Amino acid sequence: MFTEKIVSRQLFYLLFIMRVTIVISVLPVLTAGEALQDAWIAGAVSFIPSAAIVTLIGALTIAFPGKSLVQYSQELLGSIAGKFISLIYLGIFLFMAGTDLRIYAEVLKTGFLPETPISVIMALVVFVAVLVIFGGLEVLGRTADIIFPIFLLMILGSLFFPLIHADFQNIQPVIARGWSPLFLAIVAPTSVTAQYANLTMLAPSLDEQHKTLKVALWSLLAATFVLVCFAVVVVLVLGPDVGSRAAFPVFKMIRATRISEFLERVEIITIFAWGLGLFIALSVNLYSGSKGLSQVFGLQDNRPLILPMAVIWVVFGIQGYRDFFEVAQVFDPAFFDPIFITALLFPMLVLWTAYLYKRPWKKQPRGTTQNKG
Amino acid sequence: MLIAALAIFLTVLTVLPSGCWDRREPDLLGLITIAAFDLDDSGLIKVYAQLANPVGAGQQQNGGGGGSNEKRTSIWALEATGHTVYQAIKNMELRSTRELLWTHVEVVLFSEKLARRGIRPVLDFIEREPQIRLIARPFVVQGEMGRLMQAEFPLEQFGATALSKQIISIRDELAYTSDTDSVRVMLHHLTTPGWELDLPRIVVLEEDEANGNNRAGRQNPALISGMAVFRGDKLVGFFDYKETAGYMWLRGEVEQHVLVLQCPDHEEDLLTVQIFESRVELTPQINGDEVRFKAAIFAEGRIEEFYCQDLPPEDEFIASLNRRLATAIRNEAAAGLEKGRELGADVFGLGNIIYRTRNKDWQRFGENWIEMFPEVMVDLDVQAVIRRHGLNLAPIKIR
Numbered sequence: 001m002f003t004e005k006i007v008s009r010q011l012f013y014l015l016f017i018m019r020v021t022i023v024i025s026v027l028p029v030l031t032a033g034e035a036l037q038d039a040w041i042a043g044a045v046s047f048i049p050s051a052a053i054v055t056l057i058g059a060l061t062i063a064f065p066g067k068s069l070v071q072y073s074q075e076l077l078g079s080i081a082g083k084f085i086s087l088i089y090l091g092i093f094l095f096m097a098g099t100d101l102r103i104y105a106e107v108l109k110t111g112f113l114p115e116t117p118i119s120v121i122m123a124l125v126v127f128v129a130v131l132v133i134f135g136g137l138e139v140l141g142r143t144a145d146i147i148f149p150i151f152l153l154m155i156l157g158s159l160f161f162p163l164i165h166a167d168f169q170n171i172q173p174v175i176a177r178g179w180s181p182l183f184l185a186i187v188a189p190t191s192v193t194a195q196y197a198n199l200t201m202l203a204p205s206l207d208e209q210h211k212t213l214k215v216a217l218w219s220l221l222a223a224t225f226v227l228v229c230f231a232v233v234v235v236l237v238l239g240p241d242v243g244s245r246a247a248f249p250v251f252k253m254i255r256a257t258r259i260s261e262f263l264e265r266v267e268i269i270t271i272f273a274w275g276l277g278l279f280i281a282l283s284v285n286l287y288s289g290s291k292g293l294s295q296v297f298g299l300q301d302n303r304p305l306i307l308p309m310a311v312i313w314v315v316f317g318i319q320g321y322r323d324f325f326e327v328a329q330v331f332d333p334a335f336f337d338p339i340f341i342t343a344l345l346f347p348m349l350v351l352w353t354a355y356l357y358k359r360p361w362k363k364q365p366r367g368t369t370q371n372k373g
Numbered sequence: 374m375l376i377a378a379l380a381i382f383l384t385v386l387t388v389l390p391s392g393c394w395d396r397r398e399p400d401l402l403g404l405i406t407i408a409a410f411d412l413d414d415s416g417l418i419k420v421y422a423q424l425a426n427p428v429g430a431g432q433q434q435n436g437g438g439g440g441s442n443e444k445r446t447s448i449w450a451l452e453a454t455g456h457t458v459y460q461a462i463k464n465m466e467l468r469s470t471r472e473l474l475w476t477h478v479e480v481v482l483f484s485e486k487l488a489r490r491g492i493r494p495v496l497d498f499i500e501r502e503p504q505i506r507l508i509a510r511p512f513v514v515q516g517e518m519g520r521l522m523q524a525e526f527p528l529e530q531f532g533a534t535a536l537s538k539q540i541i542s543i544r545d546e547l548a549y550t551s552d553t554d555s556v557r558v559m560l561h562h563l564t565t566p567g568w569e570l571d572l573p574r575i576v577v578l579e580e581d582e583a584n585g586n587n588r589a590g591r592q593n594p595a596l597i598s599g600m601a602v603f604r605g606d607k608l609v610g611f612f613d614y615k616e617t618a619g620y621m622w623l624r625g626e627v628e629q630h631v632l633v634l635q636c637p638d639h640e641e642d643l644l645t646v647q648i649f650e651s652r653v654e655l656t657p658q659i660n661g662d663e664v665r666f667k668a669a670i671f672a673e674g675r676i677e678e679f680y681c682q683d684l685p686p687e688d689e690f691i692a693s694l695n696r697r698l699a700t701a702i703r704n705e706a707a708a709g710l711e712k713g714r715e716l717g718a719d720v721f722g723l724g725n726i727i728y729r730t731r732n733k734d735w736q737r738f739g740e741n742w743i744e745m746f747p748e749v750m751v752d753l754d755v756q757a758v759i760r761r762h763g764l765n766l767a768p769i770k771i772r
Contacts, residue, residue, distance in 0.1 A: 111503045116394035165557070172729035176736075238557065241564035242500075256507035256557040261541075264508055 007207045008215045010141035013148040014202070014284055015216060018195045019223035020155060021277030024270060025103055027249045028192065029231050032331040033184035036240035037171050040231040042185035047224040049186065050193040053341075054220055056348050057196055058213035060355065061203035065210075069200035070295040073347070076354040083296050085347040090292045092197050092343060097285035098316035099330055101125060104278045105317065106324050107248055107271075122314045125275075129282040130310045133290065134303060137205050140283050147276050154273035158250065159229055161266055162257045166236035187333035189227065191340045195281070196220070201288035247328070286310065403449075403471035406533035408505060409482035410458065410495045411518045417454040418487070418494065420461040421522045422473065423532050424449045447530045450522040458498040475504035479533035481511045481556060482575070484518045488601060488608035496563070496606070499556055507557040510537060513601035513608065516577025524594040539597055540573055548621035548630040548648075549614040550574070551600035563606060567724020567735070567742055570603040571620070574611055602718045604743070610716040612709065619709020622670050622702060623721045623751075625653035632674070632701045636681030637693040645678035646698055646759060657727050659734050666723055666751045672702055675761035679768050686766065691759065698757035706753050714747040723749060 006014075022028070029046065030039040064072035069089055074082030105121045113121065132140050175182075196216055203212045230250055234243045237253050246252040251270060258264040287302075290309050294302040321327045330336055409421035429447040451468055455461030466473060481499070483492055499505045514521060526535035543550055551573040553559055562570040576596040598614045612620060621627045630648040635641075650673040658665045684690075713720055724742040728735040738745060 113395045120394075167561075169725075169729060170561075173732040176732035239561035239565060242557075242560045252507070256555070258508040258555065261537075265506075 004137040004205050005207050006137055006141035006202070006205055008211045010144050011202060011206055011212070012215050012219045012222075013144040014140070014280060015196065015198075015219035016223050017144065017148065017151055017277045018198075018281040018284060019192065019220065020151075020226050021100070021274060021281055022192050022195075023223065023227045023230055024155070024158065024250045024274055024277070025100075025107070025248060026331060027227075027230060027234060027243075028188035028331045029185045029227065030234060030240075030244050030249055031246070032188040032333050032337075034181040035185035036181070036244055037173070037235050038175055038182055039185060039235065039240075039244075040171075040228045041175065042182045043189060043224065043227040043231045045182065046186045046189040046227075047221065049190045050220055050224070051217055053190070053193045053344065054196045054199075054216050055213065056345070056352070057199050058203075058216045060348070060351060061200055061212055062210055063355065066204050068204045068292065068295060070292050071204075073351055076351055076358065085350060086292060086296055088343060088347050089197050089200060090289055090296070092194055093285045093289040093292070094313065094316060095320075096194060097282050097289070097313050098320050099327070100278055100281050100285075101313065101317040102321055102327055104274065106327060107251065107274075110247070110324075111251065112271075119314060119318055122317050125278065126282060126286075126310045126314055128279055129286050130306055132279075132283050133286050133306050137202075137287055140280075140287060143283075144280060147280060151273050151276050154269040154276075155226065157266070158254055158270040158273065159226075159233055161259055161269075162233055162237045162253050164259060165257060166233065167239075168236060170236050170239050171232065184333040187337045187341075188331045189224075191331075191333075191337040191344075193220075194340060194344045197344060198284050198288045201291050202284070247324075282313075286313070397472070397474070401472055402474045403469055404477050405473055405475050406448075406477060406531050407480045407482065407522065407536070408475065408478045408509075409484070409514070409518055409522055410487050410492075411484035412486045412490060413454050417456060418458055418461050419452060419454045420458060420465065421450060421452045421482075421518060422462070422465060422475075423522050424451070424469075424473075425531055446525060448523075448525065448532060450519075452519070452522070458495055459502065475502075476506070478505045478509050480536050481505070481509045482514050482518065482521070483511065483572070485513060485515050485601075485608065488513050488603070491606045492603075493606045496556075496560065500560065505556075507555060507560070509556050510540065510554060511556055511559050511572050512536070512540075512575045512597075513572045514575045514577060515601075515611070516575075518577070521575065521577045521594060526593055526595075535593075536575070536595060536597075539593075539595065543597055544628065546629050546631075548618040548627040549598050550617060552621065552624060552626040553600075563603075565722075565725055566728045566739060567719060567726070568722040569718040569720045570606075571600045571612070571718075571720040572603070573597055574599045574601050602713070602716050602720055604716070604718045609718055610712075612712055615705055616709045616712040619705040619707065620713070620720060621709075622651065622672075622706045623653060623655070623668060623709060625651065627651040627672070631677075632698060634694070634697045634701055637690065637697065639682055642680040642682070643678075644676060644681055644694075646674040647677045648672050648674045655721075655723065655726055657723070657731055657734075659727070659731060662738065664727070664738075664745065664749050666726075666749060668706070668751050668753050670702060670706065670753065670755045672698070672755070672757045674698060674757065674759050676759060676763055679762070679765075681768065684762065684767055694759050695757050698759060699755040702757055703753050703755045706755070710751055717743060717747055719743075719746045723751075 029035060029043040035042045070086040073085045076082065077085060101122050104125065105118050108121050109118055132143055199212060199216055203209055206212055234249045234253050238256065243249045251267060254267040254270045257266060259266065286306065286309065290302040290305040293305055403424045405422045405424050407423035411419040411421065413419040426447050426449045451465055453461050453465035455464050524532065526532060529535035529538065540550065551571045553562065553572050559570060559572065562568055576598060578594050578596055600612045600617045601608055602610050602612060618630065627648060632646050632648065634644050634646060636644055652671050654669040656667045658667060724746065728739065
C-alpha cells in the first residue's frame with residue numbers, strides 16, 4: 001500500500017500554525033487568570049510545562065518508529081486496553097477540533113456575520129478541511145508549505161501595525177503582585193499543548209521520524225515566542241485591563257489600530273491568518289481522528305470515515321456548548337484546564353509505565369528517567 | 374456521478390456566497406460618521422447621528438445638481454431617545470429610510486450633561502457592539518449638541534471630517550487641547566490606576582458669535598479648545614486653553630506651541646516664540662506619607678516675531694530671553710496643576726507613575742490617591758532654550 005510521507009519542515013509548519021492560531025484567537029495568557037501586564041511572563045514560563053508534555057508525547061512516538069498511538073498502545077497494553085487508551089486521544093481530537101471551530105464561528109458571528117446561521121459558517125469551514133484530508137496527508141503537508149509564508153506575513157502584520165500605538169509604560173509594574181497571579185495564566189497555554197497529541201498520529205508518516213521530538217519542541221519554542229510577542233503588544237496597545245476583558249484581545253487590538261489617516265481597518269489580515277490557521281488545525285485533527293479511528297477498527301483506509309466524522313464535528317461544535325459563555329470556560333484555569341491536562345497525560349503515563357516495564361534496558365529515549373516508578 | 378454532483382454543488386456555492394444572510398446593499402445603507410450622546414430633559418439617553426448624504430454630496434460635486442434649484446446638504450442629522458444607548462439607536466431607524474450603519478463612525482461626541490452623569494453606558498455599548506471602532510475620536514461638547522450635528526462646515530463636506538481635521542491641525546500647531554485622540558486611549562485611561570481621563574472640548578458657538586464680522590460663506594460653529602476633565606467616568610470640570618497647555622507640558626505632549634513674551638529691555642514690546650521640541654521627566658520623591666514630584670521640563674523654541682528694539686547676540690541677552698520663556702512655560706504648567714488640584718482630578722498621571730515605578734508605595738496609599746492628589750507638591754524645573762532667530766538677526770530700525 002502506498003504510504004504517505006511528510007517532511008520535518010511540514011510538520012513544523014503544521015504544529016506552529018495550530019498553536020499560534022489559538023494565540024491570535026483568545027490569547028489565553030491574558031484573558032484567563034489574572035496576569036494582566038505580566039501575561040507575557042506567564043507565556044514565556046508556560047514553555048517549560050508545555051515542553052515537558054510534548055517530550056512525554058514525542059519521545060514515545062520515536063520509540064515505536066512507523067507506528068501510531070493506536071498501534072503501539074495495543075502492542076504495549078494488549079488489544080482492548082490499548083484501544084481504550086487510544087479512544088481517549090481520539091476524543092481529544094474531536095474536542096479540540098469542535099472547540100476551535102466553535103470559537104472561530106463565534107468571532108465571525110459576533111463581529112461580521114450576525115445573521116448567518118452558525119451551522120453554515122461551521123459547515124463551510126469543515127468542508128474545506130474534508131477536501132484536503134481526502135487528498136491525504138501529503139496534500140495537507142504541501143498546503144502547509146504554501147500557507148506558512150502567508151500566515152507568517154499576516155502574523156507579523158498583526159504584530160507590527162499596532163506597534164505605532166504602543167505605550168511602553170503599560171508593561172509596568174512588572175510582577176508587582178508576586179508570582180501567584182501568574183500560575184493560573186500558565187495553566188491555560190499548557191492545556192492547549194493538547195494539540196501536540198496529534199504527533200502520535202502524524203509521526204509515523206514523518207520522513208525522518210527520529211526528528212519528531214526535535215521538530216515539535218522547535219515549533220513549540222517558535223509559537224511561544226509569538227505568544228509572548230502578542231501578549232506584550234496587546235498590553236502595550238490596549239492596556240492590561242482593556243485587553244484582558246476582551247473576548248478576542250488580538251482582534252480588538254487590530255480593530256483599534258489606525259496606521260494613518262488613510263490606512264485603517266486592517267483587521268482583515270488577522271482574521272485571514274486566523275482562518276488559515278483554523279483550516280490547518282481542523283485538517284490535522286480530522287486526519288488524526290479519522291486515521292486513528294480507522295486503525296482502531298482495522299480499516300485499510302481512513303477516507304470513508306472523513307465525511308461522517310466531519311458531520312459529527314459540526315454537530316459537536318454546535319451542541320457541545322450551550323452558548324459562548326460556556327465556550328469561554330474552556331480556558332478557565334481553575335476548573336477545566338486541569339481536567340483536560342489529566343485527560344492528556346493519563347494515557348501517556350499509562351503507556352510510559354507499560355513501556356518502561358516491558359523493556360526498560362534498551363533504546364531508552366531521552367527524558368524518561370524521571371518516570372521511573 | 375459523484376464528481377458531477379460535487380462539481381454542480383461547488384458551482385452553485387460560488388453563486389451563493391457564504392455571506393448571503395448578512396449581505397448589505399450599499400444603496401440601502403446610511404453611513405453614520407458622527408455619533409453623539411446626550412441626555413434629554415426626562416433623563417433618557419438621546420443619541421444623535423450625522424449621516425453622509427449621498428444625494429447632497431453628489432449634487433455638490435456636480436456643481437449644483439442638474440437643474441434642481443433645491444439645495445441639498447451633504448449631511449443629514451437625526452436623533453432619537455431611549456432608556457439605553459442601543460434602544461435609542463434602534464429607535465432612530467423609525468425615521469430613517471436606510472439601515473443605519475455605525476461602522477464608519479469617525480467622531481464620538483459626549484454632551485456636557487451626559488458626561489457629568491457618567492459615560493459608562495456609552496462606553497459599554499462602544500466596546501461590546503462590534504460596529505463603532507475604538508479608532509473613533511472622542512470629544513466633550515459644551516453647548517447645543519443639535520446645532521453642532523446640523524452644522525455645515527466651511528471647506529469640508531462632512532462634520533466628521535471637519536472635526537477630525539480641525540483637531541489634527543490644532544494638535545500639530547498648538548498645545549491647547551487634550552491629547553486623547555481615540556476611544557482606545559480613553560478606555561485605557563479610565564482603567565489605569567492613578568490616571569484620570571481628559572478629553573478634547575468642543576465649544577459650540579452661537580450663530581452670531583460664529584459669524585462675527587465676517588460674512589463670507591458659512592462659519593465654523595465648533596471651537597476646539599481646552600479639555601474636559603473627568604473623575605472616574607464623570608465630568609468634573611474644564612481646563613481652559615492655558616491650563617490645557619500646562620497639562621500638555623507636564624505630559625510631555627507639546628509638539629508645537631506658541632508663547633508671547635515681553636521684551637527684556639522694553640516690557641511694552643512683545644516677542645513670539647514657537648516651541649518645536651519639548652520633553653518632561655517626572656520623578657516621585659516619597660518620604661513616608663509625604664509625596665512630592667520633581668517635574669523637569671525641557672523646551673526648545675525659535676523666535677517667530679520680535680518687536681523689541683534690539684537683538685544683541687550676546688549670551689546675557691539670550692539667557693534673559695530663555696529665562697522669560699521658562700517662566701512663561703512654568704506659569705502654564707502651574708496653572709494646569711492648580712486647576713487639576715481644584716477639580717481633584719489627577720489627569721497628569723502622577724499616581725500612575727507611583728503605581729508603575731514605586732508599586733510598594735502605591736499599595737500603601739493608592740486607595741486614597743484621590744484625596745491625596747490635591748496635597749501633592751510638584752517642583753517645576755523648566756529649562757527653555759531659544760535656538761534660532763528666523764531669517765533676520767536684528768529687528769528693523771525705522772528712521
